[in-house]
Amino acid sequence: MPKFALITGASSGIGLALAEALARRGRNLLLVARQRPALESIAHELSQRFAVQTLFRVCDLSQPLQLTGLLHELEQGRLHIDLLINNAAFASFGPYLEQDWRQEQALIEVGVLASARLCHSLGQHMQQRGGGQILNVSSLAAFQPGPWMSNYFASKAYLLHFSEALREELAPHGVRVSVLCPGPTNTGFFRKAGMDVRQMADSKFMLSAEAVAQYTLKALDKNRAIIIPGWRNRLVSRLPGFAPRWLTRKVAARVNRMMAGN
């Protein structure tokens, strides 16, 4: 039975770069996101260029019933998913109480619940088979609270802790779990969150999605627990451990407002 890597949020940005890097290695892919035309053309292009099987499923991960449908299809089908990449997410920016609740709920559904559920379901299959690999895409945001992006930062902290814990639980069963914590990456992510980060574009912290994907695949080969592309980002991830929490909160608040041009 052919093996597939399932990537959520594969229609753009880091997910797309990971899909391409995996296809280059000869991996079959199952791409998941909402935008059918983007998925269709990406699947077509990757299968042509790299002679791999590239399937896609349109699924809005903020809709639990759609995720149920996808999981049911995976149960019925004969796809062997041996690599799961939970990458889909979006952010909201601004005072929490002024945000639209449905958006905040969707942020948790996509960024937390869908990832936890996919790990639960596909993790069981991997455990039964005695092997597999899971990568959850968190963020540098996971290492401190983030005023003005409270819900997003907290969702990424969840993924970091959850992934580290799951790694210990699944290691004896041959299932490897890693968590990717990128710093600022040049994708449409900030624009979609309503943030103007043009002044960040030339920053040395900003990496391309392709560079993040390359670094990540090499780190996955080495079964790294926490993957942080870029030495500057690795340094920043350690700072909250040295500073008092009140200071960490204040600095994060300032950085978030600055990044949003406020």
Ligand SMILES: NC(=O)c1ccc[n+]([C@@H]2O[C@H](COP(=O)([O-])OP(=O)(O)OC[C@H]3O[C@@H](n4cnc5c(N)ncnc54)[C@H](OP(=O)(O)O)[C@@H]3O)[C@@H](O)[C@H]2O)c1
């Ligand atoms: N860019 C950064 O600076 C940065 C930094 C740290 C961490 N990250 C993390 O990296 C991951 C990828 O982000 P990115 O920068 O590549 O952003 P992106 O280009 O906006 O990609 C987000 C992906 O998630 C998918 N998605 C969003 N909502 C969805 C939903 N309801 N159902 C299914 N798929 C959904 C989008 O596809 P559709 O629109 O087609 O559904 C898209 O493919 C995210 O987890 C993000 O938190 C990004």
